[in-house]
Amino acid sequence: MRCVLYCSLLLVFSTSAWADDDVYQILRQDDAGYAEVVPGKKLTFPRDHLPHPDYRIEWWYLTANLIDSAGRDWGVHWTLFRQTLYPQGDVRGWNSNQVWMAHAAVSTPNGHVYEERFARGGIGQAGVDHIDGRFEAWLDDWLWRGQGLEPLPGQLSIRLQDINVDLRMTMATPWVLNGDQGFSQKSAQGQASYYYSQPHIQIVGVIGLQDQNVEVNGVGWLDREWSSQPLADNQPGWDWISLHLNDGSALMVYRLRHTAAGEAEAGAAERSDDWISGTWIHPDGTAEALSADDIRLQPLKNLAVKRKQQGPLQLPLVWSLALPAKGSDHQWVVRAPEPDHWLETSFPYWEGPVIAEGVNPGVGYLELTGY
Secondary structure, three states, rough: OOOHHHHHHHHHHHHHHOOOOOOHHHHHHOOOOOOOOOOOOOOOHHHHOOOOOOOEEEEEEEEEEEEEEEOOOOEEEEEEEEEEOOOOOOOOOOOEEEEEEEEEEEEEEEEEEEEEEEEEEOOEEEEEEEEEEEEEEEOOOOOEEEEEOOOOOOOEEEEOOEEEEEEEEEEEOOOOOEEEEEHHHHEOOEEEEEEEEEEEEEEEEEEEEEEEEEEEEEEEEEEEEEOOOOEEEEEEEEEEEEEEEEOOOEEEEEOOOOOOOOOOOOOOOOOOOOEEEEEEEOOOOOOOEEEEOEEEEEEEEEEEEEEOOOOOOOOOOOOOOEEEEOOOOOOEEOOOOOOOOOOOOOOOEEEEEEEEEEOOEEEEEEEEEEO
């Protein structure tokens, strides 16, 4: 059984398991035997901060836009992924059907550094749990520890290559339930996830780089999502943007690209059948669900992105984003200042800081998958 689980781990998280242009196929696999995402389920905290092993895939996803005392920009993103290998198996012990993957990345004034780690479930190497009355999410020595049963207030401590990151995080607004009270539909065919966020995280911390400790502060965004089949067969990937705006409001939008042949086109304009959704969050944390009718999202410009394993890739790193019904002060040009934030991980994707230019400007993060 140990060999079976180890080989399954390699299968799930290895790009060699799928054709190079279809590593996201696992997100489209049939969900038979796994728990189904259905509308009307009430999300309950702090319980839903913990894993949901009856569902195939789940993640805890933090992005942070930070600045140091010299006014230089920094970015941090850390993600913990949980994967169920097969339904209705053991969760704990050496026979566990759970595997874990984590990504950490730091955007420094001098470049982009990232790392990927894997762990098996059931033996304490990785997990999310309440331990001694506190929330903990970890893989090896990468640790997010809450002060109580909630993730926030809490502290994230990670080390990648020669960089140490220690962030102390608080929140002042409620959790935001995306979609219909946390039920986030992903296609007309019925694909969906449970999805909630905390868009108003205040951060202070230290980034240790070589012999220098840099004090930073800024804002963060935590996404929590779990599903058994998040993508439809004709959805090669998604484009996701989160923004912290200067007036204290926040915005999250995404489009799941639809293509007839399942091939992603970098920078392709919005198709009429792309699945577009989002959430507008007021400064006090109250939220409004946004549908495709509320959002205008268009790529404006492709930029060449360097890759270590292959040649450059053209990706849409400048976007037009608007909420027409809210008026002319709700439109932005969203651009990535640094294009070289490609993560050549088992599921390769682009993730990095962006700036939003408009009447109400801000900062945020962009994620591009399936290209």
